[in-house]
Amino acid sequence: MAVKPQVLEEKEVYISPYFPEYVRPKIEDPGLDETIKRLTPEKIEKAYQAVFGKETARIKAIIETCIHCGLCAEACQWYLSNDRDPTYSPVAKVKMSAWELIKRKGKVEPGLVYHIARVVFTECNICHRCSLYCPFGLDITFIIGLVRRFCFLLGVVPQRMFEMNQAFMATLNQVWISQSDYIDTLMWREEEGMYELKNLRVPLNKEGVEVIWYPLAAEPKAGVYHIDRIAKIFQVAGVNWAMVTINDAWDSSNMPMFTRDFFTMQRIVKGLYENAAKFRAKKLVLTE
Amino acid sequence: MGFLESVALYSFLRGPMVWLAFIIFIFGSIYRIYTLINLAKKEKVVLPFINIKAAIKSYLHWLIPFASRNWRLKPYFTIFTFLFHTGLIFVPIFLYAHNALWYESWGISWWTLPEIVADVWTIFVIIGCIFFIGRRIFDPTVRFVTNYADFIFVFICLFTFLTGFLAHYQWVLPYKAMLNLHILFGEIMLIAIPFTRLTHMYYFFFTRAWMASQAASWKTKDW
Incomplete structure (x- = not known):
């Protein structure tokens, strides 16, 4: 045929x-x-x-x-x-x-x-x-x-880009996570990780740390297992680290850069650096 | 042909026009560079970020044939562009006949190229011009972004070198007519430099320095 x-x-x-x-x-x-x-x-x-x-x-x-x-x-x-x-x-x-x-x-x-x-x-x-x-x-x-x-x-x-930009304008992260959601997710992952690594901690807002890790917003939203994995790595490596939940400035992806929305770009970067300064962190680690 | 061959035209081109061309070229260039630097001073990010070391590295990589990736990707273009640009700068400066003119007028002179080298180099410049024109016509990528002005630059260079070469060998037109044409095109080229995109002659160093500094801040290479 x-x-x-x-x-x-x-x-x-x-x-x-x-x-x-x-x-x-x-x-x-x-x-x-x-x-x-x-x-x-x-x-x-x-x-x-x-x-x-x-x-x-x-x-x-x-x-x-x-x-x-x-x-x-x-x-x-x-x-x-x-x-x-x-x-x-x-x-x-x-x-x-x-x-x-x-x-x-x-x-x-x-x-x-x-x-x-x-x-x-x-x-x-x-x-x-x-x-x-x-x-x-x-x-x-x-x-x-x-x-x-x-x-x-x-x-x-394009609609998709503009919506993402709006998410940043409103919440300073790309996936509309509220602060309470974020804290909840981090603590949940700490709990989950504890079963696998003894005394695993996801330190929040700790002062005088060496490293602050800023995740991508997609990590607490969709790839939550990343958080306890990174926590395990830091813990085993013996790094004095923390994550930041205050001021909503914790998402390291600066998507407004792609639309060149200078004002929101500045808010994001300024927020990250101000948080790092507040907790006197020596290094910032960003997901990329 | 009578006017082209006339002594009146020759003495005009050889006298006031030379002064005019050089004054416009030199002061125009200084003005262009000065205004650009002044504008750069007004911007917050440009001058504080300039990294001299990275800029010099970048100049070297782009001024040496095949030292940067893009030169290696386009070998024919690289060969022609380097022969063309070096010829464009060095042949007029070190040509014996031009030196003789300087000596005649001001009593100064410097090294000169042997005649055979100057001839071959001139032919390469002419071939380079034809290569660029062909590229602008036949390469679809370049053709899409080419406008008439781009052809005019190349044709000015082509005519200057072609008439100079023909005048030296006294072909095609009578010597005096060809010589007058040669001087005319040379002066047009000098005058055109500050006003047209031929400014890339010195803007190269500024734009390159800026990109090299940016690339250095990202810890990457721009060659």
């Missing part, structure tokens, strides 16, 4: 009206589709002025030095894994976002903001590799980050 070849369903395609080379499958994301309906030219220009308006040395040097050689492309995993599609190279992403914004001095229409947001949020991981491959050492990631901030100020951010 002949096998019928499976016909792949024709996917709807998004072709950018600004850059015809940019052809991608259509995606539905309320964070992009709905938010651009609220944009007005004034809002866009205000956001542009807030991010690119003031001439700074870094933006000036990066935009004026780039000689369009395309050597950064070799660094980008998006470019390499998409058959060397020119629209995935780092310099192309900068061309389609920052150059276009600067060329038009922020006077752009919502359609272009959608395109820019799609490029900088869904096709770049801010991994900094292209900056290391650039012969001039241009900080390409910095520019992409600024464009992300421009989109963030307009609220045009």
Whole structure:
């Protein structure tokens, strides 16, 4: 019996009206589709002025030095894994976002903001590799980050990323864990670990320790066994350590960095350091 | 052809235009560097983070062929780019004919390149220009981000070196016409440096220093 070849369903395609080379499958994301309906030219220009308006040395040097050689492309995993599609190279992403914004001095229409947001949020991981491959050492990631901030100020951010950012804004951790939940989880893991290692302790808010461990929020939420494992390691190694539960500042994952929400980024880092200073810790250990 | 060959044009290009070109080039460059450093001073994070040691290491790795990973990944590009850029800087400075001009005007002179070396190096610069132009046309990645200005830079360099080479051997056009064209393109290039992206000539050292310092703070290499 002949096998019928499976016909792949024709996917709807998004072709950018600004850059015809940019052809991608259509995606539905309320964070992009709905938010651009609220944009007005004034809002866009205000956001542009807030991010690119003031001439700074870094933006000036990066935009004026780039000689369009395309050597950064070799660094980008998006470019390499998409058959060397020119629209995935780092310099192309900068061309389609920052150059276009600067060329038009922020006077752009919502359609272009959608395109820019799609490029900088869904096709770049801010991994900094292209900056290391650039012969001039241009900080390409910095520019992409600024464009992300421009989109963030307009609220045009993929829904998933924006929700995570909101979690940080509200609770300073990415999974909406309240302080009582957090303390409860840590004490529960201490209890569980005690059966396996004698006198296991998960010290909380101890002063004068050597090491403070800040977990990722996913650990108390989903990977709870990490906590007693790390506790066992510290205990057996004989480290004087503690975990912090006060001020909600204990999640070491700084996700607002990906949307360049400077205010929340600062709150997180400041909180971690202030807690460490409060308990006079010598070292911070972060999960990564 | 009459105007191109004329002594009037020659004496204009050789006299006031040279002064103008060099003054614009030198003071324009100083102005560009000064404004950039001044702007950097206003930012909180740039200057305090500059790590001179890391910057020098990074310069060396990117100024020596095949010393950085990206140079090794693109061997042809590396060979052409180094021949092109070194030729662009050293051939005009150490050419015998240019030295003779300096000597004629100001009575100063320095080492000169042997004629055969200068000729071969010039040909490499011309080939480099053609390679860059070809790359901009045929490599889809580069073509996507290229605009007309990018071609103009390369063509200015190409014409300067081509006319100089042809003038030396007195081919194609009469010597005087070719020489006038050569001087004209050279002066256009000097004037263009501070105003266009040819500033990468000295901005290289600033942007490289900044990235190297950042990479050093992450304890990684940027080459």
